[in-house]
Amino acid sequence: MPPAHPARFDHFDFAASGRRVFAIEGDALTVVAARLDGAFSAACRAILACRGRVVCTGMGKSGHVARKIAATLASTGTPAFYMHPGEAAHGDLGMVTDADVVLALSYSGESDEVLLLLPALKRQGNVVLAMTGREQSTLAREADVHLDVAVPVEACPLQLAPTSSTTAALAMGDALAVALLEARGFTADDFARSHPAGALGRRLLLHITDVMHVGNDVPKVGPDASISAALVEMSRKRLGMTAVVDAEDHLLGLYTDGDLRRSLDDAGVDLRHTRIDAVMTRAPRTIDADALAAEAAQLMETHKINALLVTNGQGQVVGALNIHDLLRARVV
Structure with missing residues (x-):
């Protein structure tokens, strides 16, 4: 025809x-x-x-x-x-x-x-x-x-x-x-075992420990550090944030790029002399190291945040990750 x-x-x-x-x-x-x-x-x-x-x-x-x-x-x-x-x-x-x-x-x-x-x-x-x-x-x-x-x-x-x-x-x-x-x-874990390749396997099997930064790559400062010292740590570790911890690495707070913008808008804040614990976000969102990477992606999307600190059962900071880590792992 x-x-x-x-x-x-x-x-x-x-x-x-x-x-x-x-x-x-x-x-x-x-x-x-x-x-x-x-x-x-x-x-x-x-x-x-x-x-x-x-x-x-x-x-x-x-x-x-x-x-x-x-x-x-x-x-x-x-x-x-x-x-x-x-x-x-x-x-x-x-x-x-x-x-x-x-x-x-x-x-x-x-x-x-x-x-x-x-x-x-x-x-x-x-x-x-x-x-x-x-x-x-x-x-x-x-x-x-x-x-x-x-x-x-x-x-x-x-x-x-x-x-x-x-x-x-x-x-x-x-x-x-x-x-x-x-x-x-x-279960979802059973499903992932038969789908190890591709997005399904990555979303279901990849854990936070597989994508988070650890050790010296985790941005951390003490509560008495100045804002400028925190900025140096943030720039060096390139995660757009830094944890504020005590001597045993227990999480006290978080300081992010967004917090920096708010600090710059505050005429009373001196970047060189203001302590970070005066401007940090207390009780920030965190995630457990045993969680799935997909859970981190969902948490970031739900709360409109770009980075997360990873803590253990004692509240100590053991890692950190941001949205770029999840993108590289093709979780999102």
């Missing part, structure tokens, strides 16, 4: 077409959600009892959905992988052990490549979960558990391209993953 001239679409309402798709698919999800019942619970129990992995399979668009479901399950505490049914019939079925549960997707329930696997899976003793749009289909009847994802209508006006049906299958896969996650008590 030759490309259409752009002028033909000058008056076409693309947004209205898009909204119609959202409405149709939203209605479809509502219909499928209302059918969640004992079969869904049975599928969850079968997966929880599985000693192996969940093998997701499907052809065409169902295959793409199955691949995504496998990825979601694997990242949320349920070992899973995708197996192409066509390749499975030519040797890849050897990847499936008798300890595995098989989740087979086919909206029609009659995909030849998927049905061809059933005798071998049954013979091996695998539990088969089916996700179809036809309760009376071969796959639905032969499966141990059938998850019904039938939708009233596809969003495609030709009723040809899988649209509402694939959305419903994706949502059913997400529902399984989340229900299993909650049943297992899967």
Whole structure:
């Protein structure tokens, strides 16, 4: 078909077409959600009892959905992988052990490549979960558990391209993953262990101790230091602040760039002779060394501050960090 001239679409309402798709698919999800019942619970129990992995399979668009479901399950505490049914019939079925549960997707329930696997899976003793749009289909009847994802209508006006049906299958896969996650008590730390790379891992695994400045890199002055001495310490350590501590490093207060601007506006403040404890911020925000770096980012954002002192259980200053440290660590 030759490309259409752009002028033909000058008056076409693309947004209205898009909204119609959202409405149709939203209605479809509502219909499928209302059918969640004992079969869904049975599928969850079968997966929880599985000693192996969940093998997701499907052809065409169902295959793409199955691949995504496998990825979601694997990242949320349920070992899973995708197996192409066509390749499975030519040797890849050897990847499936008798300890595995098989989740087979086919909206029609009659995909030849998927049905061809059933005798071998049954013979091996695998539990088969089916996700179809036809309760009376071969796959639905032969499966141990059938998850019904039938939708009233596809969003495609030709009723040809899988649209509402694939959305419903994706949502059913997400529902399984989340229900299993909650049943297992899967935590953010568990999630991070399967996402060590990228922003997810950094946000969930990086601790304050991994990014804070320690030792001589922490800006600190005594309470009797002058403002000018504090400024020298701030300039040397380049964190935009300095802690004010006693002889045992117990935190007494904080002096920041913002405090300096306020001091300059005060005609009664002499930078060379005014003691820092006269102008410091008492009881400043701090964070524990065992906290996650993501918690520091949230604290800074909530209170509109750019730096934090790190203290231990005795109130001693053990480190410091600022927003630039979190940016370098790609926590924010």
